[in-house]
Amino acid sequence: MYTLYYAPGSASLAVHWLLIDLGVPFELRSLDLQAGEQKRAxxxxxxxxxxxxxLVIEGTPAYECAALLMILADRHPDAHLVPAPGAPARLAYYQWMVHLANTLQPAFRQWFYPQEAAGEASAEAARESARQRIESAWDRVDAELAVRGPWIAGGVFSAADFLATMLMRWSRNMPRPATEWPAIREYVARMKERPSFAELYRREGLTDWT
Ligand SMILES: N[C@@H](CCC(=O)N[C@@H](CS)C(=O)NCC(=O)O)C(=O)O
Known part of the structure; x- marks a missing residue:
């Protein structure tokens, strides 16, 4: 049994989406980030x-969005969300999962919490540098999808696609959203066709970026 601690639209979204997509039973516990519930003892x-x-897995708490996606994909092999060992897509799967988690996602943290990176006085400069890093990441993701798509790991749909799409969604109110890149736009449209996407939106009460 799984229990997911989440906040709508946040870094828990990809894990919530994957749980729905897998069709496994889970419980949800909502946290109010504005009220600071995530800092309570x-x-x-x-x-x-x-x-x-x-994500509490059989009583054991685990965290880090990308790690949770990988462990869920491993625990439910019938869903085929991890490319087979030795397949070319396996390398791409690890590479993009790590790149998205340790390069692109931290740039988003800097975009949303610029004062954390540089202090209040330099928050605008930190935000601008985050914007540049995010947009240059979209250049690379878009080129990769155009050449080796249709999925992030190439020909194999995988758990990394949930992380990539969550990050693309986070850019929706930026000066240049990810969907302005043509291959990303087509990719996002494919991801939104999954019935689990509409169900995720229903459960989290989301209405934008549909
Ligand atoms: N590396 C973490 C980052 C998680 C993260 O930054 N979550 C944000 C929401 S998107 C959060 O909880 N923010 C509240 C806070 O920092 O107090 C992960 O991928 O799970």
Whole structure:
């Protein structure tokens, strides 16, 4: 059994989406980030980083969105969301999962929390540098999808696609959203066709970027 601690639209979205897509039973626990519920002692006991998501797996709390996607894909092999060992897509799967998690996602953290990176006085400069890093990442993702798509890991649909799409969604109110890149736009349209996407939106009460 799984329990997901989440906040709508946040870094828990990809994990929530994958749980729905897998069709496995899970419970949801909503956290109010504005009220600071993620910093309360009882939640820090589950996730000492004080952020969402946390996924409790058979009683054991685990965190880091990308790691949770990979562990869920491993635990449900019938869904075929991990390219087979030795397949070319396996390398691309690891490469993009790590790149998205440790390069693109931190740039988004800097975009949304610029004062955390540089202090209040330099927040605007930090935001501008995040914007540039995010847009140059879209250049690379778009080129990769155009040449080796239709999915992030190439020909194989995988758990990395949930992470990529979540990050693309985060750019929706930026000066240049990810969907302005043509191959990304087509990719996002394919991802939104999954019935689990509409169900995710229904459960999280999301209405934009449909
Ligand atoms: N590396 C973490 C980042 C998680 C993260 O930054 N979550 C944000 C929401 S998108 C959060 O909980 N923010 C509240 C806070 O930092 O207090 C992951 O991928 O799980």
């Amino acid at each position: 009882e939640y820090l006991a589950l996730n000492p980083n004080g952020v969402v998501p946390t």
